Amino acid sequence: MSSANFQSIPTLDYSLATSNPESRLKFISQLRTVLVNVGFLYLSNTPVDKGLIYKLKHDYVPRLFGLPQGDKDQISMANSPHFLGYSRMGMELTKGEVDWREQFDFGTGFEGERPLKEGDPEYWNVYGPSQYPSEDQLPGFKALFEAYLAQVSALASDFLRLVSDALGLPPDTLDQFYRTNDRMHLSKIIKYPVQQESRQGVGAHYDGAMLTFLLQASEEHRGLQAQNLRGEWIDVPPKSDTFVINFGRSLEFVTQGVVRATSHRVLAPPLDSKTPRYSIPFFYSGMDLEVRVDGSALKMPPEILKLRDERGVLPETESINYPEYAHDVAGKVYLLGRAKSHPDVAERHYPDVFKELFPNGMPLHGVAY
């Protein structure tokens, strides 16, 4: 069976990539197969501090969601033109349906605001400072989570070089989309409560960022599923001491479809569950706002394009997001994606974009994606 019709998700051992040249070659070859055919992998033996992850998962995350509702609402995403902050359950849409999850969105890198100047495009405002609970509310959390984000961000940057290498390109090739220092990567801390009105934790979608590093923070819950080439939903159960990595639409576009941006979704914990599911995705999303990642940006080696052709064409899936990479700069695509997921925030901070996307006003079910 072709690995494009995978029935489980492969695990790659990061220590192979970092120990010696022969083992690195082995890693690169495994990564090439995953990039072209699967689009999802578990990565084990990463350098991210295990103690930090433990404290985040078992201590801070439950306490973060356990804060009084008033404290959480104080840092509501509605306050933020950067789409950062707290979203109550039911405030986010995927494909026009409510996602039954409660979440905090945090970005890396910005302490102060960077006000727009006359003539700057609106999408310059998508990067900006995060909203954290105060030190009184959750002492030590900001420092710990920022340390975590710094480590995962460094890992993602190193991993992107392995991706370039696996695609037969010089290792620094994909760095060209991340040149300035003016960037923000996005991360979320998510709680999926036991099933509410529907089991849509998050609906079928592609990610936009080149890479996603997901920490599944509740070992007892399945729920994440990825779609193989035949369209079957395959479980991606939690696996201890690993990250789940998947590839997004920007990487798919820029590699002319060689890399699979794999459609995925999350089912909420079923009715008989005793606990919610927590997860922490980190999106290596902070591309330079002005770059284009359409298919003309990189020259792909012919032998690599051949692998894409041998894999075959992806069927229609339920996921249709981020088609704009074909014609818009990265900053604009990011803004459109965020506005579609959070129309209330868009209406307040980007009224023109809101009107363009939702000419009939605030979407209810089945209107947006």
Ligand SMILES: O=C(O)CCC(=O)C(=O)O
């Ligand atoms: O919660 C998860 O496991 C995945 C979340 C996800 O796919 C996303 O936020 O893009």
Ligand SMILES: [Fe+2]
């Ligand atoms: Fe996702």
